[in-house]
Amino acid sequence: MSDEAAQLILFQVATSVFATAVRDVVRIGSVREIGADELVLDSALGRPYSRERGIVVTLDGAERTLVVDRVLGTRSVPAHAVQPLPAFAAACIRSGALAGLVLVDDVPMPLVDIPNLVRERVDRAAPPPP
Amino acid sequence: MWDSRTGFAQRTEGGPRGQDAWFFSLRILGGRYAFEAALVTEVVRLGPLTRLPAAPSFLPGVFTHRGEVLPVLDIGQLVGQGSIPVRASTRAAIVHCGPWKVAVVSEAVEGLVAIPRRAVEPPPAESSGVAEFLAGVAQDRKGAVAILDMPRLVEAARARAVPAGSATP
Secondary structure: OOOOOOEEEEEEEOOOOEEEEEEHHEEEEEEEOOOHHEEEOEEEEEEOOOEEEEEEEEEEEEEEEEEOOEEEEEEEEEHEEOOOOOHHHEEEEEEEEEEEEEEEEEEEEEEEHOOOOOOOOHHOOOOOOO | OOOOOOOOEEEOHHHHHHHEEEEEEEEEEOEEEEEHHHHHHEEEEOOOEOOOOOOOOOOEEEEEEEEEEEEEEEEHHHOOOOOOOOOOOHHHHHHHEEOEEEEEEOOOEEEEEEEEEHHOEEOOOOOOHHHHHEEEEEEEOOEEEEEOOOOHHHHHHHHOOOOOOOOOO
């Protein structure tokens, strides 16, 4: 049975640490030069303490940057370490931003689908249709 | 055997007395709460919880137990009576309710109690807070105990889950 490694980026927002798939990320960098309308500051992950680093993803062809406090680095984990949410948690969390959990040193870490996270944030911010 | 009149299981053989029903008792919100004992598979000491983004308040996090990730259910938060504090000594009962497997966090675990069926009375008519999920009330030698309809409580928790995006801190 194959067990290919999953490539993850670990990052921190406020006091919480999250993981995201490397393949979803365009780049990581400073947010100082990025326009406010491209930044996602407040999200289901919480509000970062600082406004220095960002993880850039594309959404409908446009770049959006999730502001984070720290990018902790990349990590390769065996595919079996990536797990779906427990059934009860999956039924209670109606957000597509949480793709599952990754076990890092036997501790579950939320695996975030940043494009979906950003999409939900943008959709919430959009004015309701007339 | 499930008794639709009283809303809880009754063990008709193998118990200390044939007329007793078995329950599992926890201390929650300063009171004694019990539910059908057959729903409990084990009692665990909670490890560090991982908070999940966009999770409702009654789901304070998940933890690993023997390699399995389990969600934690805080009944206090579900019924709007404050959270049950999670410390290194906090214990939880792992409960199976249909498709759902949850760790019900408690202030203390009392364990199995046998309550005579005739001692169980209907719950008060009040339908707010935890009373909404009571199947009955009883007295045993330790005092009053409220009998929870745990499957209904867990299902209600799932049904009350917040819509997408509205749990942003």
